[in-house]
Amino acid sequence: MASEVLKKGGEVTSEVWGETRGFDFEGMRFGVKAWRASASNAREGGALSAPIVLVHGFAQQASTWDKVALSLSCAGVECFAFELAGHGKSAHPTVGDVPGRKAFDLVFQAQALLAFCEAVAHVAGRLPVLVGYSMGGRVALQAARLVADDLRDGGELSRISLRSSAAFAPCDRARRLDVAGACQRDVTANAARMSAAVPFSALVLESAGLGPADAASRGALRERNFAWAARVRGEGVSAFTDWWAGLPLFESQRNLPVDQRERLRAGRLANDTELLALSFERAGAHAMSSQGESIRTLCELAAKGIPVSYLAGELDVKYCKVASTLQAESQGAVSCRVAPAAGHNIHLEQPEVFASILKEVVESCTPKPVAP
Incomplete structure (x- = not known):
């Protein structure tokens, strides 16, 4: 459970909490925030x-999930927010050398995310539901692609994380807990899937792109992302943030309460200019698999019994079209839903709706209690 994974060595006094820690992968520390499930709302029968x-x-951190995670933890579901390279409490690698820049690569971050999902599964005793929003959805989709490629080749996902440096630990690196040596609960219900090298029980993509449609589209996306990187370097985070928030994609967020908009802006301003630029250059949509390959990946996971969902806000015209395309191309294998009264960021604009949808997904992935 979250308290076992992330505790400081003493007793956890509150039933529901959010605590930031770190996860190490091949020399890079990724920030993690966890919310403990409320014991008073544990599932009937102890399951x-x-x-x-x-x-x-992009330009966010773990705290963007606070409302949703609190709602879920109060309902008995543990949540772990994984922070991408250069964001939140993740380490700021030296960006002038190759190893430092590698941390921003889409594939590297996807590998780290898979390692983290596996670590959570080993400690929590259940395979996690993987949820990615926008850029986070891009990384989650790349992770799914790595899994699908591995399954297609008939192999098992490399477990290098559990054989080497991966661990949960406080951000000051004190009192590290080695996940590989942690006591595990009964994972019988998940044994089949874990042996099949899929370290998550379901995949949920929120307002995420599916990749370039063709080579021309990839080139255009690359040109756009590198232009954005140049813009943030040239203008600085503050001016860039104001421009970014003014994009039509985020128009619906202008209706949020003032205090919520101010917190959102403060979170964006907390980022580093060069690290945001590297995120555009090395993990932008141009670095994704093609749209056709992404759809194939999602269909293959669904065929393996891994539920796949795609969510878009009804006010987000661009990603509603993505959902429509995915629904048609996957022939219904992927569950595509449109959230009412929400734009690009559903979990920010309609947190209760988003949490309700995730509860449904969790329920579908949780074994029913065995009758006495």
């Missing part, structure tokens, strides 16, 4: 709910 791993969007 463990599938935990949830949440991945934020």
Whole structure:
């Protein structure tokens, strides 16, 4: 459970909490925030709910999930927010050398995310539901692609994380807990899937792109992302943030309460200019698999019994079209839903609706209690 994974060595006094820690992968520390499930709302019969791993969007951090995670934890579901390279409490690698820049690569971050999901599964005793929003959805989709490629080749996902440096630990690196040596609960219900190298029980993509449609589209996306990187370097985070918030994609967020908009802006301003630029250059949509390959990946996971869902807000015209395309191309294998009265960021604009949808997904992935 979250308290076992992330505790400081003493007793956890509150039933529901959010605490930031770190996860090490091949020399890079990724920030993690966890919310403990409320014991008073544990599932009837003692069955463990599938935990949830949440991945934020560009220029955000783990706190963007606070409302949703609190709602879920109060309902007995543990949540772990994974922070991408250069965001939140994740380490700021030296960006002038190759190893430092590698941390921002889409594939590297996807590998780290898979390692984290596996670590959560080993400690929590249930495979997590993987949820990615926007850029986080891009990383989650790349992770799914790595899994699908591995399954297609008939192999098992490399477990290098559990054989080497991966661990949960406080951000000051004190009192590290080695996940590989942690005591595990009964994972019988998940044994088949874990042996099949899929370290998550379901995949939920929120307002995420599916990749370039063709080579021309990839080139255009690359040109756009590198232009954005140049803009943030040239203008600085403050001016860039104001421009970014003014994009039509985020128009619906202008209706949020003033205090919520101010917190959102403060979170964006907390980022580093160069690290945001590297995120555009090395993990932008141009670095994704093609749209056709992404759809194939999602269909293959669904065929393996891994539920796949795609969510878009009804006010987000661009990603409603993505959902429509995915629904048609997957022939219904992927569950595509449109959230009412929400734009690009559903979990921010309609947190109760989003939490309700995730509860349904968790329920579908949680074994029913065995009758006495």
